[in-house]
Amino acid sequence: MKLAEAGELFLLEKIRRKFNRKFSDVVCGIGDDAAVVRVLRKNMLLTTDMMVEGVHFDLKWTTPFQLGFKLISVNISDIYAMGGRPRFVLINFAAPGDAGTDMFKRVFDGIERAARTYDVAVIGGDVSSAGNVVLSASMVGYASVILTRGGARNGDCIYVSGALGEAACGLELMKRLGKPVEIEKGRRADFGLEWRDVSPLISRHLMPLATNPEKFARRATAMMDISDGLLIDLSRLCRESGVGAVIDLQRIPISGELRRAAAHLKLSPLDMAMGGGEDYRLLFTAPEDAGVGAYCIGRIGGRGLRAVNEAGRVHKLAVKGYQHFASV
């Protein structure tokens, strides 16, 4: 059945039933003019992120389930990136009237799975017809420590919470495959590579997990998530903190899976790690030897963004990464 045949009221009723789980802090969930929640802490975090068809995703190689899951992850990541704990989410869903109700259902299946994964309550949203699929979520969370981008100090180490470039490589693999793989159902596809190498890469692109900041938050001086690429995001952190940075290229964490897949694709793993977006790893600064269990990739200091290569030579870095409405 098409969305245009189902109608908005039918769709809203479906969503309402799907998210009818009771939460003690949700007084009034989906179905009224606004949701009512009981706030448990004084400092709240609020963020919103869009996903637009043809810009953020391509349904040629993305399943609707993956889309829904990722929508939640990218918004969770912004709450995590402030050192916070996500709690409530509102969803906006727009799609062409000739899209199938099955697509609609699967997007919300993915949202539901992610909501359970991160333990957040889906409390409302809006549904509309549109020329393309456009999704957005607004996430509300609680702050304990507040980790902005503005707290980095000279001498701090620069940390990333995990391997970089995997999402960019996963995207490249999916583009070349050109069809969806239902990894959410344990399905595989032949990429001409070992599945155990492919799996973490395409998973990070299709269904990324946001990184919980708990073990880093106490020592961190500044924090953000890497959504547009290490260099562009680090340059933002530096600008907000009024500092410069030097990155040690040899210490950028690149996984074996990325190395092997990049070799197969004839692409540079370092380029993907420096410029590739959507890894949703955390980027943060902290005093040296903070014992935070993350990868130290450089140090705050000097002016602008610079890199040290294996020969010990320092050079300026050109900032690369994703920017809407422009290619930098």
Add this chain to the structure above:
Amino acid sequence: MKLAEAGELFLLEKIRRKFNRKFSDVVCGIGDDAAVVRVLRKNMLLTTDMMVEGVHFDLKWTTPFQLGFKLISVNISDIYAMGGRPRFVLINFAAPGDAGTDMFKRVFDGIERAARTYDVAVIGGDVSSAGNVVLSASMVGYASVILTRGGARNGDCIYVSGALGEAACGLELMKRLGKPVEIEKGRRADFGLEWRDVSPLISRHLMPLATNPEKFARRATAMMDISDGLLIDLSRLCRESGVGAVIDLQRIPISGELRRAAAHLKLSPLDMAMGGGEDYRLLFTAPEDAGVGAYCIGRIGGRGLRAVNEAGRVHKLAVKGYQHFASV
């Protein structure tokens, strides 16, 4: 300059500067991964609403300023409709790369004007390229009384806070004119009618003001805003409350402006008042003689939706109003 030439970072910087007003309860506004706010009350209201080009608006006869203003109003209206007080808002803006930066600026000018009108803080958002203009806002407010759609009781009077059908008539006037009128700058246009008749009608369509529920909230048993049309919205209120309703057609408030414009357009003012959407008046139920200063248009009771006409004859009503993905 086109958005594609300006780039996301430039646009975000513009927004950040525009909304740099300080609020004592905003710890961290636009510019980080999430906004941080200090919550002043225990019960919070959260809502989100989209506006999609070609579905909710047409730039052929709507200025970008009006669009931005209306985006805020429709979201404020949802907070008001729960008996609440709006406080914070997040904005999502998506548009084609070849749209002008002037359009972008004017949308946010309209948002700023509305934010001042309703005294809410714009604390964050997201910007993306897209095939069409798609806007959404997520509004956060405080609840004092909580007025859901579910509290109407048999015998309650049904109230509306003001004249109905004006937005529908305003839309019809604008469609026929087929070009924008910058009412925000005091501009006029020739509709073949007295301007004092046209002005409130097109204003209600182009730049509606949400209705503050303050003077009704204490006595109301159920409340919602009229966004899709009196009949469809009343049918929702009745369903949530598990009641029926009888409307007295003679008591539906229809303004002189609407009567005169409708006569000119050869349309039925009563049809517009019953089925036309986007008036953003409040619809609520309260005990009789509650002295609420609103129009009593009928009474809760019986089953289904019925109407009494001037001859005293009761008949069933077919529910009409706007539904996405379907025309009812």
